[in-house]
Amino acid sequence: xxxxxxxxxxxxxxxxxxxxxxxxxxxxxxxxxxxxxxxxxxxxxxxxxxxxxxxxxxxxxxxxxxxxxxxxxxxxxxxxxxxxxxxxxxxxxxxxxxxxxxxxxxxxxxxxxxxxxxxxxxxxxxxxxxxxxxxxxxxxxxxxxxxxxxxxxxxxxxxxxxxxxxxxxxxxxxxxxxxxxxxxxxxxxxxxxxxxxxxxxxxxxxxxxxxxxxxxxxxxxxxxxxxxxxxxxxxxxxxxxxxxxxxxxxxxxxxxxxxxxxxxxxxxx
Amino acid sequence: xxxxxxxxxxxxxxxxxxxxxxxxxxxxxxxxxxxxxxxxxxxxxxxxxxxxxxxxxxxxxxxxxxxxxxxxxxxxxxxxxxxxxxxxxxxxxxxxxxxxxxxxxxxxxxxxxxxxxxxxxxxxxxxxxxxxxxxxxxxxxxxxxxxxxxxxxxxxxxxxxxxxxxxxxxxxxxxxxxxxxxxxxxxxxxxxxxxxxxxxxxxxxxxxxxxxxxxxxxxxxxxxxxxxxxxxxxxxxxxxxxxxxxxxxxxxxxxxxxxxxxxxxxxxxxxxxxxxxxxxxxxxxxxxxxxxxxxxxxxxxxxxxxxxx
Numbered sequence: 160x161x162x163x164x165x166x167x168x169x170x171x172x173x174x175x176x177x178x179x180x181x182x183x184x185x186x187x188x189x190x191x192x193x194x195x196x197x198x199x200x201x202x203x204x205x206x207x208x209x210x211x212x213x214x215x216x217x218x219x220x221x222x223x224x225x226x227x228x229x230x231x232x233x234x235x236x237x238x239x240x241x242x243x244x245x246x247x248x249x250x251x252x253x254x255x256x257x258x259x260x261x262x263x264x265x266x267x268x269x270x271x272x273x274x275x276x277x278x279x280x281x282x283x284x285x286x287x288x289x290x291x292x293x294x295x296x297x298x299x300x301x302x303x304x305x306x307x308x309x310x311x312x313x314x315x316x317x318x319x320x321x322x323x324x325x326x327x328x329x330x331x332x333x334x335x336x337x338x339x340x341x342x343x344x345x346x347x348x349x350x351x352x353x354x355x356x357x358x359x360x361x362x363x364x365x366x367x368x369x370x371x372x373x374x375x376x377x378x379x380x381x382x383x384x385x386x387x388x389x390x391x392x393x394x395x396x397x398x399x400x401x402x403x404x405x406x407x408x409x410x411x412x413x414x415x416x417x418x419x420x421x422x423x424x425x426x427x428x
Numbered sequence: 429x430x431x432x433x434x435x436x437x438x439x440x441x442x443x444x445x446x447x448x449x450x451x452x453x454x455x456x457x458x459x460x461x462x463x464x465x466x467x468x469x470x471x472x473x474x475x476x477x478x479x480x481x482x483x484x485x486x487x488x489x490x491x492x493x494x495x496x497x498x499x500x501x502x503x504x505x506x507x508x509x510x511x512x513x514x515x516x517x518x519x520x521x522x523x524x525x526x527x528x529x530x531x532x533x534x535x536x537x538x539x540x541x542x543x544x545x546x547x548x549x550x551x552x553x554x555x556x557x558x559x560x561x562x563x564x565x566x567x568x569x570x571x572x573x574x575x576x577x578x579x580x581x582x583x584x585x586x587x588x589x590x591x592x593x594x595x596x597x598x599x600x601x602x603x604x605x606x607x608x609x610x611x612x613x614x615x616x617x618x619x620x621x622x623x624x625x626x627x628x629x630x631x632x633x634x635x636x637x638x639x640x641x642x643x644x645x646x647x648x649x650x651x652x653x654x655x656x657x658x659x660x661x662x663x664x665x666x667x668x669x670x671x672x673x674x675x676x677x678x679x680x681x682x683x684x685x686x687x688x689x690x691x692x693x694x695x696x697x698x699x700x701x702x703x704x705x706x707x708x709x710x711x712x713x714x715x716x717x718x719x720x721x722x723x724x725x726x727x728x729x730x731x732x733x734x735x736x737x
Binding site: 264265271272273274275276278279281282283284285286287288289290291293294312313316317319320323324 | 475492494
């Protein structure tokens with residue numbers, strides 16, 4: 160494990176959180192709660208070297224599917240940093256015409272799957288992993304799902320198949336922020352024990368604090384290559400902003416007054 | 429030969445041409461599929477009885493540059509996985525071919541859960557989805573070849589049962605084939621149908637060559653606008669015959685294009701009723717009950733012809 164990466168990734172997370180907040184503010188729409196809950200996860204994947212980058216061809220060797228498509232925006236500043244999304248596109252999003260969208264789609268460089276409707280990512284990822292197992296076996300496919308996608312039957316259909324196919328290059332990351340639109344998952348329709356349910360499918364599970372970069376690096380470094388892997392990341396919806404943290408209404412962007420904006424900026428400064 | 433065997437055999441024969449073709453099944457079989465699985469095990473993926481996951485997996489394979497055939501029983505592939513079809517090959521415009529077996533009342537007497545009587549309207553509404561309906565094994569082979577030659581997002585509707593070969597080589601690029609005499613010197617009534625219903629229409633046209641000609645609408649989407657030229661030139665009226673419920677049958681399809689292309693003429697739609705069918709008796713009995721057997725089609729067509737002369 161490369162511990163030296165931890166402060167660098169933490170600093171990147173702070174910077175991206177600031178940038179994303181300003182984007183949401185200028186757009187006046189989006190899904191900040193889910194975006195900020197998975198930010199450390201994706202920043203660690205990309206900047207921790209788990210998603211390998213071919214600089215010459217300006218493309219990623221490994222794949223990330225953000226099945227929880229409403230949070231795809233978390234990738235945009237990362238992709239801009241790698242130069243995959245033009246900095247100018249990122250800069251003008253929110254103030255002018257841009258190719259970027261609230262939900263990711265395949266017309267955006269670096270976004271490999273159009274997502275938005277929940278429950279598709281695991282199946283799509285399996286298809287990609289099967290294709291890659293033959294042609295580029297060292298390439299890995301990561302699918303990030305929200306725990307809310309565990310309500311979708313298609314997710315479980317796909318998990319069965321992932322196990323049966325013994326996909327060695329396939330990792331699912333479940334962002335468990337414990338909230339859906341109407342409240343806590345535990346109060347709406349209970350999902351726990353998530354780890355027990357997924358491991359019962361024959362998938363190796365790894366629990367982690369989804370905001371602890373060192374834990375994330377450690378977990379991603381120790382993923383096995385003998386079967387599908389599942390990282391269950393405990394997170395906080397709206398992480399980083401006291402106004403948003405753990406508040407279901409911050410699934411969507413809400414208007415803020417001047418004091419609240421100042422507070423949010425201060426918290427991520 | 430069953431249409432499914434003809435279709436899959438054609439794919440199987442050409443699997444050696446490319447490494448980028450996959451065949452997926454949601455636990456639906458065929459003799460030809462057994463052979464494909466044996467000869468090309470790495471190209472076949474059993475997806476369990478999971479139509480939704482199958483279409484998502486097909487999407488992932490296609491995103492990696494593959495041509496994917498996804499195969500299942502018609503009612504479940506079409507309506508159960510409709511949102512996967514929209515969000516995957518639909519929105520991302522991917523070369524996924526959905527092979528649907530047992531359209532219409534093909535699974536009589538299984539009841540409405542097993543009938544695909546709304547699939548045509550549903551899939552035709554998905555943006556970018558080409559829709560083919562197969563009336564005999566020669567069409568099955570031709571559609572399979574067409575998709576392998578020009579991979580595209582498509583929905584292929586196969587009959588459950590073996591149907592006789594109709595005898596005119598299908599031109600898939602054209603999208604339809606004509607039976608009987610469509611000489612414009614005598615304006616006839618065009619009997620437009622697809623799938624199993626074509627056979628009855630062809631027989632009616634044969635018995636009354638001076639009154640009718642039959643159209644096998646193989647590709648309903650994109651709609652073959654050349655058909656409108658034929659109708660404009662040779663038809664005085666149209667009777668559409670479809671083993672689907674009334675809203676969104678090929679009658680609706682024809683009317684859309686006839687209206688927009690200034691080709692309006694009297695049109696009568698023969699369809700299943702707007703109801704879910706539980707009655708036993710077999711497919712032929714049910715078709716007869718609902719006026720879609722050959723005798724009923726003939727008598728309705730003659731009645732319409734008589735009204736117009």
